[in-house]
Amino acid sequence: MSTGNEITRTAGQEIERTRERPTVAPAVDIYDNDDEVLVVADVPGVAQDGVTLDFDKGRLSIEASAMTGLAEGAALFREHGDVDYRRVFEVAPGIDAEKISAELRAGTLTIHLPKAAALKPRQIPISAE
Numbered sequence: 001m002s003t004g005n006e007i008t009r010t011a012g013q014e015i016e017r018t019r020e021r022p023t024v025a026p027a028v029d030i031y032d033n034d035d036e037v038l039v040v041a042d043v044p045g046v047a048q049d050g051v052t053l054d055f056d057k058g059r060l061s062i063e064a065s066a067m068t069g070l071a072e073g074a075a076l077f078r079e080h081g082d083v084d085y086r087r088v089f090e091v092a093p094g095i096d097a098e099k100i101s102a103e104l105r106a107g108t109l110t111i112h113l114p115k116a117a118a119l120k121p122r123q124i125p126i127s128a129e
Contacts, residue, residue, distance in 0.1 A: 022083045026042050026043050026085045026087055028041045036115055038110065038111070038113070039062075039109075039110070039111040041087065041109040041111070042109075043062075043064045043066065043104070045083070046064040046066045050067075055113075058092075059090060060089045060091050060113070061086075061087075062109070063084070065083075091113060094118065095114070096115065096116045100114070
């Protein structure tokens with residue numbers, strides 16, 4: 001676990017720490033099937049507006065912020081209070097970026113990375129003369 005720090009310079013060019021929160025890499029399962037790559041991340045305590053997903057140049061970035069009140073009872077929150085999640089993945093070429101979708105339910109973030117049609121398996125018809 002690392003500590004995420006946001007640093008701000010004041011008018012006198014002094015460095016001031018404005019936020020210090022634990023940052024953890026969420027547990028993630030990745031499934032690869034014929035149609036898509038499916039990423040399932042555990043982000044307890046995170047609300048929909050607390051999640052940011054970016055896909056750029058083959059990199060998938062997950063950032064999320066959880067608040068103590070949203071996940072009472074979780075050991076991580078009892079120990080550290082508010083927490084940030086961050087994880088970055090290099091994704092194989094061939095993902096159709098325009099069709100990426102995600103949903104968040106009960107602390108589980110599911111990201112669908114559909115494969116481009118050129119990468120999907122297809123059956124080749126055989127003609128007879």
